[in-house]
Amino acid sequence: MMIPFPYLLYLGAPKDELSVKTSRGVAVWRPELCLGEYRSPGSAITLGLPQLSFAEAAAAGARTMIVGVANAGGTLSEAMVADVLAALEAGLNVASGLHQRLGANPAIAAAAAARNLQLFDVREPPAHLDVGNGRARAGNRLLTVGTDCSVGKMYSTLALERELRARGIAADFRATGQTGIFIAQGGVPIDAVVADFISGAAEWISPARTDGGWDLIEGQGSLFHPSFAGVSLGLLHGAQPNALLLCHESGRQHMRGLAGRALPGLKQCLDANLQAARLTSPDVVAVGVALNTSALPRAEAEAACRAVEDELGLPCQDPVAMGVDRIADRLIETFAETAD
Amino acid sequence: MMIPFPYLLYLGAPKDELSVKTSRGVAVWRPELCLGEYRSPGSAITLGLPQLSFAEAAAAGARTMIVGVANAGGTLSEAMVADVLAALEAGLNVASGLHQRLGANPAIAAAAAARNLQLFDVREPPAHLDVGNGRARAGNRLLTVGTDCSVGKMYSTLALERELRARGIAADFRATGQTGIFIAQGGVPIDAVVADFISGAAEWISPARTDGGWDLIEGQGSLFHPSFAGVSLGLLHGAQPNALLLCHESGRQHMRGLAGRALPGLKQCLDANLQAARLTSPDVVAVGVALNTSALPRAEAEAACRAVEDELGLPCQDPVAMGVDRIADRLIETFAETAD
Numbered sequence: 297m298m299i300p301f302p303y304l305l306y307l308g309a310p311k312d313e314l315s316v317k318t319s320r321g322v323a324v325w326r327p328e329l330c331l332g333e334y335r336s337p338g339s340a341i342t343l344g345l346p347q348l349s350f351a352e353a354a355a356a357g358a359r360t361m362i363v364g365v366a367n368a369g370g371t372l373s374e375a376m377v378a379d380v381l382a383a384l385e386a387g388l389n390v391a392s393g394l395h396q397r398l399g400a401n402p403a404i405a406a407a408a409a410a411r412n413l414q415l416f417d418v419r420e421p422p423a424h425l426d427v428g429n430g431r432a433r434a435g436n437r438l439l440t441v442g443t444d445c446s447v448g449k450m451y452s453t454l455a456l457e458r459e460l461r462a463r464g465i466a467a468d469f470r471a472t473g474q475t476g477i478f479i480a481q482g483g484v485p486i487d488a489v490v491a492d493f494i495s496g497a498a499e500w501i502s503p504a505r506t507d508g509g510w511d512l513i514e515g516q517g518s519l520f521h522p523s524f525a526g527v528s529l530g531l532l533h534g535a536q537p538n539a540l541l542l543c544h545e546s547g548r549q550h551m552r553g554l555a556g557r558a559l560p561g562l563k564q565c566l567d568a569n570l571q572a573a574r575l576t577s578p579d580v581v582a583v584g585v586a587l588n589t590s591a592l593p594r595a596e597a598e599a600a601c602r603a604v605e606d607e608l609g610l611p612c613q614d615p616v617a618m619g620v621d622r623i624a625d626r627l628i629e630t631f632a633e634t635a636d
Numbered sequence: 637m638m639i640p641f642p643y644l645l646y647l648g649a650p651k652d653e654l655s656v657k658t659s660r661g662v663a664v665w666r667p668e669l670c671l672g673e674y675r676s677p678g679s680a681i682t683l684g685l686p687q688l689s690f691a692e693a694a695a696a697g698a699r700t701m702i703v704g705v706a707n708a709g710g711t712l713s714e715a716m717v718a719d720v721l722a723a724l725e726a727g728l729n730v731a732s733g734l735h736q737r738l739g740a741n742p743a744i745a746a747a748a749a750a751r752n753l754q755l756f757d758v759r760e761p762p763a764h765l766d767v768g769n770g771r772a773r774a775g776n777r778l779l780t781v782g783t784d785c786s787v788g789k790m791y792s793t794l795a796l797e798r799e800l801r802a803r804g805i806a807a808d809f810r811a812t813g814q815t816g817i818f819i820a821q822g823g824v825p826i827d828a829v830v831a832d833f834i835s836g837a838a839e840w841i842s843p844a845r846t847d848g849g850w851d852l853i854e855g856q857g858s859l860f861h862p863s864f865a866g867v868s869l870g871l872l873h874g875a876q877p878n879a880l881l882l883c884h885e886s887g888r889q890h891m892r893g894l895a896g897r898a899l900p901g902l903k904q905c906l907d908a909n910l911q912a913a914r915l916t917s918p919d920v921v922a923v924g925v926a927l928n929t930s931a932l933p934r935a936e937a938e939a940a941c942r943a944v945e946d947e948l949g950l951p952c953q954d955p956v957a958m959g960v961d962r963i964a965d966r967l968i969e970t971f972a973e974t975a976d
Contacts, residue, residue, distance in 0.1 A: 430862025430894060487832040494831050494866040522770025522873045522916050526834040529859075530866025554770060571908075576862050 299391050299416050299481040300359035302331040304348060306383070308365050308376060309336035316341055318364035318393055321475040325454050329481070331358045334383075336375070350379075350386035360416070362478050363392035370395025370419075381407050391416035393474035418477040421489040421497065428495030428534045430576045435505035436631060438583070439537035440515035441569045443559045445524065445552040447545040448615065449515040450476050452586035455615040456541065457512050459624045466509025470501045472531065476514045486516055487527050494527060498534025510627075513537065519568050520560040521551055529572060536576045539627055542566050542610075545588040546600050563608060583630055584623030585612040639731050639756050639821040640699035642671040644688060646723070648705050648716060649676035656681055658704035658733055661815040665794050669821070671698045676715070690719075690726035700756070702818050703732035710735030710759075721747050731756035733814035758817040761829040761837065768835030768874045770916045775845035776971060778923070779877035780855035781909045783899045785864065785892040787885040788955065789855040790816050792926035795955040796881065797852050799964045806849025810841045812871065816854045826856055827867050834867060838874025850967075853877065859908050860900040861891055869912060876916045879967055882906050882950075885928040886940050903948060923970055924963035925952040 305319040313320075323330050323343045332348035335341070348356065361383040363376070372380070372394055380390050380398065384407040392398050397417040399405050408415050438456070440449040453469055453476075460467035469476070471483025484497040502511040513535045517524030544562060551557040560568075566582055573580040585604050589597035597614055604612040611622040645659040653660075663670050663683045672688035675681070688696065701723040703716070712720070712734055720730050720738065724747040732738050737757040739745050748755050778796070780789040793809055793816075800807035809816070811823025824837045842851040853875045857864035884902060891897040900908075906922055913920040925944050929937035937954055944952040951962035 428863045430897065487830075489831050490827075491829050491831050491834050491867045491870070492827040492864065495863055519869075520915060523768045523835055524832065525873055525912075525915070526866040526868075526870025527831045528866075529869045530831070533862045533865055557770065568911075572865075575860060575865070 297416065297422065297482045299478065300389055300414070301329040301481065302358050303329050304350070304353040304358040304361045304383070304388060305330055305333045305343060305345065306361050306363045306365065306379065307333055307335040307339065307341065307343070308379070309339050310341040310365070313341065315366050316343065316364070317366055318475045318478065319343060319362065321450070322362060322364060322478045325479050331356055334361070350383045350388060354386045354388055358388060360389040360391050363390065363394060364475070364478060365394070372396045372398070372401060377401060377404065380404055384408055384411055384413055387411065387413070389414040389416070391418060391478065393418050393478065395419060418474050419485050419488050421484055425489060425493040425500060426496045427492055428499050428530070430495070430533065433504040433536065435502070436508070436510045437502050437513060437535055437537045438510060438539040438541060438627065439513045439532065439535040440541045440543050440586070441528070441532065441565075442515055442518045442543040443520065443562065443565045444518050444545070444548060445521055447543045447548070448586055448588040449543045452541060452543050452615045452620065453512045453514045454479065455620045456624060459620050460510060463624065465628070466507055467512055468509065470511050470513045472498075472501070472514045472516050486531055487524065491526065494530025495534030498531045499536070502535060515543070518565070519572065520565060522557070523553070532569065532573050533576050537573055537580055538577060538631070539581060539583045540566070540569055540573065541584050541586055541623065542569070542582060543586045543588070545591075546597070547591040562604060566608065581630060582608070582610055583627045584610050584620075586615050586620065586623070587612055589614040589617060637756065637762065637822045639818065640729055640754070641669040641821065642698050643669050644690070644693040644698040644701045644723070644728060645670055645673045645683060645685065646701050646703045646705065646719065647673055647675040647679065647681065647683070648719070649679050650681040650705070653681065655706050656683065656704070657706060658815045658818065659683060659702065661790070662702060662704060662818045665819050671696055674701070690723045690728060694726045694728055698728060700729040700731050703730065703734060704815070704818060705734070712736045712738070712741065717741060717744065720744055724748055724751055724753055727751065727753070729754040729756070731758060731818065733758050733818065735759060758814050759825050759828050761824055765829060765833040765840060766836045767832055768839050768870070770835070770873065773844040773876065775842070776848070776850045777842050777853060777875055777877045778850060778879040778881060778967065779853045779872065779875040780881045780883050780926070781868070781872065781905075782855055782858045782883040783860065783902065783905045784858050784885070784888060785861055787883045787888065788926055788928040789883045792881060792883050792955045792960065793852045793854045794819070795960045796964060799960050800850060803964065805968070806847055807852055808849065810851050810853045812841070812854045812856050826871055827864065831866065834870025835874030838871045839876070842875060855883070858905070859912065860905060862897070863893070872909065872913050873916050877913055877920055878917060878971070879921060879923045880906070880909055880913065881924050881926055881963065882909070882922060883926045883928070886937070887931040902944060906948065921970060922948070922950055923967045924950050924960075926955050926960065926963070927952055929954040929957060
């Protein structure tokens with residue numbers, strides 16, 4: 297799977313910023329993939345990209361319309377079906393992260409087939425996955441792990457990719473969730489694979505590499521989230537990471553979706569991840585902590601990072617507010633030493 | 637799902653003992669469910685049950701034919717399709733553990749629908765699963781955990797069920813694999829659920845219970861198997877076990893399917909399981925070790941059990957050769973104390 301670009305980002309009739317979060321992620325991290333946006337007449341929310349009709353987008357060279365819309369239930373409304381059909385009519389492939397599959401809608405499937413266009417349901421895992429084998433493979437791999445879901449793992453991974461690339465180091469984001477898959481033009485929705493294939497899926501998205509570059513693998517969930525820890529562990533084993541980057545949100549009151557359940561301590565969480573990772577990557581090391589401090593004033597944010605550094609002996613930065621330069625420094629230093 | 641009994645066990649034309657392993661498991665653990673067996677003319681392998689044609693089985697009161705056959709690829713051969721159709725014609729429901737689904741065969745689906753009979757594809761997980769929530773629930777639950785796959789977790793769980801029931805204690809085997817599901821007449825094939833639902837599936841098969849009895853949950857895989865540890869961890873969190881029974885096979889040379897990968901030590905394995913289990917069951921304790929000593933002479937088997945007992949301070953028995961009475965004693969003693 298390689299989603300053809302340039303993209304037209306479909307916003308529909310967004311109700312709020314949250315409903316265009318996926319599209320905004322693509323626009324922020326891959327502006328070079330994005331030609332424009334489509335929103336229904338009368339909508340005020342914009343990504344700041346050129347407004348294009350389906351025909352205008354196709355004429356300008358767009359290859360794929362990205363339905364990066366989040367709604368309750370992940371359903372395709374009648375209005376969205378009509379828009380998808382119109383986009384196909386204009387000659388665009390269509391990719392969707394909705395739970396309800398494009399390919400399961402007979403009209404959409406027929407329209408795509410008639411025009412020889414591709415439909416990408418990025419929540420549908422690939423059919424050819426093998427079970428993981430845990431065999432040591434070549435290459436440098438970093439995985440982001442978290443104290444909880446939604447603490448900034450995708451953002452941190454992409455920020456590190458940008459930082460390493462800016463320094464001339466080959467680095468590739470490997471996607472495990474829907475927004476990430478649009479950004480990377482491919483990947484595996486790791487929480488949607490059949491349980492037996494979790495680690496195999498992680499092995500598949502980060503195969504052996506020998507160019508000295510890094511695969512930066514988007515983490516999911518948390519070993520300490522009782523709903524999803526199995527996904528996180530399978531991903532950890534399959535990723536076979538040389539390096540871990542721990543992600544956390546300052547001030548998070550409880551595990552996502554589970555009122556009353558406390559988050560683990562940072563050291564506890566990191567130790568558990570390192571211990572589990574050693575099964576397939578005996579020399580794994582932590583290289584930093586990405587702290588989402590958006591809830592804190594700047595002075596407190598910096599103090600929070602210093603406190604983490606003192607506790608763990610690792611560079612700690614908020615990727616949004618402070619970048620990830622010191623985390624990248626540590627990564628490079630650590631693996632320059634081991635390469636000697 | 638509740639597979640109607642009595643069963644007719646379908647053996648087909650078995651090539652060896654391994655190919656009837658599933659049917660034999662049902663015959664051994666639930667003789668009261670099994671009315672007879674069907675094998676193709678000329679086959680020598682038998683479970684020792686009455687040989688019945690489909691019509692004879694139906695006339696004798698059989699409700700469901702169990703296709704408990706293991707073959708490479710898990711496919712339905714033409715001969716098997718013909719036999720399934722003949723069984724439906726005779727009025728039997730059909731349950732299968734093959735990878736290839738009964739319901740996906742148009743002739744079988746049509747024949748079942750025409751006669752208002754049920755098809756059970758036990759490798760197909762239920763559609764209504766929720767994600768796990770990790771909330772504390774009432775009841776006594778024991779989970780078998782292992783150093784590896786195929787070390788005797790199902791057998792040990794069933795042996796403990798038999799032992800507790802013989803002592804008048806309510807105890808119910810909860811199945812997570814295909815053979816177990818035929819035995820329990822229901823359950824969830826935990827390795828076949830979508831990754832996000834592993835712990836939710838485990839919660840679903842062992843709901844809150846308040847009768848003082850035990851849910852004895854069939855474990856799968858191993859936290860130390862790099863192919864399947866995600867399944868094992870999700871099951872561990874969802875099972876929310878009060879008690880763990882560690883299973884191991886003496887003399888196993890390497891992790892199943894992974895030549896060169898050593899098994900974990902028993903203490904290392906038990907500690908990792910206890911630590912992970914505490915996320916949803918803070919007071920979890922180990923109550924014993926089930927050691928598969930089939931590769932050892934009896935004297936060595938007993939010495940191996942004593943060595944484990946000395947190391948871990950837990951009763952250790954081979955459930956096949958020695959029973960599980962001392963493990964049951966420990967379980968009862970431990971929870972009699974906590975009930976006081």
